[in-house]
């Protein structure tokens with residue numbers, strides 16, 4: 001699963017719209033029933049309106065009715081020189097929309113890492129805190 005998702009994430013990265021940062025991100029997540037959802041970063045001249053690749057992918061899956069229990073893994077890739085993890089906003093979003101142990105495959109083409117939200121966002125704030 002890992003290699004397929006990473007490959008599809010790099011393909012999705014080609015669709016990134018990043019005229020301001022020129023930093024391209026792609027993502028691909030898989031559901032239990034075998035559907036793959038891709039995403040790419042989509043920037044905007046009003047920078048705050050930018051959407052990251054991993055959020056694009058997971059929002060697409062949720063928009064199709066999938067939920068946290070349906071997602072079995074996600075690859076997030078960049079064309080950066082350094083291996084990069086999700087930004088802070090994405091960590092908050094993913095902490096709610098993924099299980100904390102769902103595998104997250106990071107790659108920049110030369111370095112790779114498998115991680116999860118438990119490792120990326122310790123002491124995460126979420127639904128449990130609002131009860």
Ligand SMILES: [Zn+2]
Nearest residue numbers: 052086087090
């Ligand atoms: Zn992000």
